[in-house]
Amino acid sequence: RKEVEQDPGPFNVPEGATVAFNCTYSNSASQSFFWYRQDCRKEPKLLMSVYSSGNEDGRFTAQLNRASQYISLLIRDSKLSDSATYLCVAPGGYNKLIFGAGTRLAVHP
Amino acid sequence: EAEVAQSPRYKITEKSQAVAFWCDPISGHATLYWYRQILGQGPELLVQFQDESVVDDSQLPKDRFSAERLKGVDSTLKIQPAELGDSAMYLCASSFGQGVDEKLFFGSGTQLSVL
Numbered sequence: 001r002k003e004v005e006q007d008p009g010p011f012n013v014p015e016g017a018t019v020a021f022n023c024t025y026s027n028s029a030s031q032s033f034f035w036y037r038q039d040c041r042k043e044p045k046l047l048m049s050v051y052s053s054g055n056e057d058g059r060f061t062a063q064l065n066r067a068s069q070y071i072s073l074l075i076r077d078s079k080l081s082d083s084a085t086y087l088c089v090a091p092g093g094y095n096k097l098i099f100g101a102g103t104r105l106a107v108h109p
Numbered sequence: 110e111a112e113v114a115q116s117p118r119y120k121i122t123e124k125s126q127a128v129a130f131w132c133d134p135i136s137g138h139a140t141l142y143w144y145r146q147i148l149g150q151g152p153e154l155l156v157q158f159q160d161e162s163v164v165d166d167s168q169l170p171k172d173r174f175s176a177e178r179l180k181g182v183d184s185t186l187k188i189q190p191a192e193l194g195d196s197a198m199y200l201c202a203s204s205f206g207q208g209v210d211e212k213l214f215f216g217s218g219t220q221l222s223v224l
Contacts (some may be wrong), residue, residue, distance in 0.1 A: 043200055
C-alpha cells in the first residue's frame with residue numbers, strides 16, 4: 001500500500017458545483033497534513049493546512065478523519081480557475097513528507 | 110513576495126551528458142529540498158538540507174546525482190551522466206524549519222528532457 005493515496009480523477013464538474021476529494025494515508029502517527037494545488041507544468045503551491053479540527057478558507061474546506069486515516073478537500077461553488085491538480089501531503093516513515101500523485105479537477109462552463 | 114529562484118527553467122540534454130540545476134531559497138529559510146516529479150506522479154524527495162548539512166538523501170541515486178549547499182544558502186543539483194529515465198521536473202523548495210509541519214515554498218522548477 002502506498003503511504004499516501006489519491007484518486008487520480010479526472011473529476012469533471014460544471015461551474016458552481018461542489019466537489020470533494022479524499023486522500024488516504026498509512027502512517028497512523030501522522031499529525032500534519034496539507035493540500036497543495038498544482039497547475040499544469042507549474043510548481044505546487046500550498047492551498048491549505050489540515051488541522052485536526054478541520055480548516056476552512058473561503059470556498060475550500062479541509063477535514064481530517066483519524067479513525068479512517070484520510071483527509072478530504074471540499075470545494076464549493078467551483079470556478080473555472082479551480083481547474084488544477086490537487087496534491088495531498090502527509091508525513092510518512094522517517095519523519096518525511098510524502099506527496100500523493102494528485103487528483104485532477106476540470107471545471108467546465 | 111519572496112520566492113524560491115530556480116534555473117534553468119528548461120534543459121534539454123543528450124544521455125551521458127552532465128546537467129546542473131541551481132536553486133536560491135527564500136531568504137532566512139534554513140531548510141532546502143530537491144524534489145523530482147515524473148509526469149502523472151507526485152513530487153518525490155531527492156535530498157533535504159538543513160543549512161549546509163544533508164539531512165536526508167536516502168532517495169538520491171548517488172552513483173549519478175550529487176547535491177551541495179556549501180554556504181547554507183543556494184544549492185546545486187548535478188546529474189552525471191544523464192539517463193533517459195531522468196527526464197522529469199526537478200523542483201526546489203524551501204521552508205523556515207525542518208519539521209514535517211513546515212509549509213513548503215517551491216520554485217518554478219526545471220523541466221529536464223534527456224534525449
